[in-house]
Amino acid sequence: MRPMTSPLLLSPSPCRLLRRLFSRAPRRRNPTTPRPLAPHLGRRLPLRLPASMSSSSVGTPDSVVADADALARKVAAIRAAGPAKLQVIADFDGTLTRYWYDGSRGQSSHGLLRQGNExxxxxxxxxxxxxxxxxxxxxxxxxxKAKLMEEWWGKTHGLLIEGGLTQEAIKKSVADAAIAFRDGVVELFEFxxxxxxxxxxxxxxxxxIIEEVFRQKLHRSFKNIKIVSNRMxxxxxxxxxxxxxxTIHVLNKNEHSLDMAAPVHDSLGDPNGSIDDYSLVKKRTNVLLLGDHIGDLGMSDGLNYENRIAAGFLNTNIEKSLKDYSGAFDIVYLNDASMRGVVELVSDLCP
Structure with missing residues (x-):
């Protein structure tokens, strides 16, 4: 769905993120700073922007912004509207969770599941x-493709039922899983x-499974978080x-699927504890979207947003994919980065 248009507002003073972006040229990461690497990579990659990228591109050691002026206008508009108009939409696997885990590819929330039946x-x-x-x-x-994805998910769900999946098997699968949240996720959720x-x-x-990952890996709940996914x-x-x-599959996970949403906590911050009416969420027409695939941009479909800042995590194949990611996302975080850059961004959006 096309976004609603709104006049661009300029902030009287630039936010910290944008001051840092405008003041820094791309440079190599401090070699003493640890970085998760794929097992097949023998060296750390410096930040090298594709030659075809605009000369106005700017970057930090962990992120790239291809159009800083456009990002500045979006930040200013969202700041002016205030937190009551803002919502955050996030992918889970590879976005909230780390791509690498102890030097190997981390498991997804679906891939970690073991039914206890080989x-x-x-x-x-x-x-x-x-x-x-x-x-x-x-x-x-x-x-x-959508029909085939529906078919795939349906067959998989049928096997889970037929194979006798239990709640205990889910708990054990998560306990044994190679999955972890990015550093800074708790700070982001608290903010x-x-x-x-x-x-x-x-x-x-x-x-x-995702809720069980929250319970076991974060050891706490957040009343403002909802999981929009397939529920057992x-x-x-x-x-x-x-x-x-x-069924929610890779081609329809967006705000059209809000009827599937259920909270990690008992409520979504509603003092009356009611979460049946999602119209209040849909009235929040400023969006911060977090994803690790360009297809994740579709998560805001179904919402008439006024302003959307899309932050992408490019976890691997940096040099091959950076041009496409920087053209699709307003800001791209590189090399399985922590969530701290997003924390800085939201603190600029809601000072």
């Missing part, structure tokens, strides 16, 4: 091997919670028997 785990892996190439094939029309800014975490995975139904014995509502 036969059905193998069947789900076979489905991945068949459908994942379809998912990433750019030559397949979107409508055709947003203190200002009653809702956070919608969109995922094509499983809400019950368990019987009294703790066995999976069904899934709620429509």
């Amino acid at each position: 036969e059905f785990d193998s069947k789900r892996e076979a489905l991945f091997e068949h459908y994942h190439p379809i998912e990433i094939n750019p030559d397949i029309p979107v409508l055709e 947003l919670e203190a200002r009653d800014i809702p956070v919608l975490v969109f995922s094509a995975g499983l809400a019950d 139904v368990f019987n009294e014995e703790g066995c999976l028997v069904a899934f709620k509502g429509k």
Whole structure:
């Protein structure tokens, strides 16, 4: 859906983030600063902007902004509107969570699941091997691909039910998983919670697993966070028997799916504890979107936003993908960066 237009507002004084962006030229990261690296990389990559990128591009050791003027205008407009108009939309895997874990590729919330039944785990892996190439094939029309993704998710969910997935298996899977949140995620959530800014975490995975990751890895809850994902139904014995509502897959995880949302905490900051009406969220027409794939930009579909700042995490294949990412996102955080750059950004949006 096309964004609503609004007049651009200029801040009387530049925010800290933009002062830093305008004052720094691209340079190498301090070699003493640790950086998660892929096992096959033998060296740290300096920040090298593609030759075709605008000469006005600016960067920091951990991030790149291709159009600082456009970002400055968006920051000023969101600051002027105030936190009551802002919402945060975030992908989960590879965005809130780290891409690398102890030197290896971290697990996704879906990939970490073990049913406790090797036969059905193998069947789900076979489905991945068949459908994942379809998912990433750019030559397949979107409508055709959407039907195939619906088919993939349906078969996977059927195997989880047939294989007897239990709540205990989910807890054990998360406890044994190679998954961790980015440094700075707690600070970001605390900052947003203190200002009653809702956070919608969109995922094509499983809400019950993501909530368990929150419980085990963060050891606390946040009343302003909702998980928009596929939700399971368990019987009294703790066995999976069904899934709620429509299926959310990689091509439809956006604000059209808010009917699937459920809070990590019991409420979304509503003093009456009511979370049935999402019209208040939809009236927040300024958006900070966090994702690690260009396709994550579609998470704001279904919202008539006035201003959107899209922050992307480019975790690997930096030199190959930087041009595309910097053209799609307002700011790109590089090399599996921490969440602290986003914390700085939101503190500029809501001083």
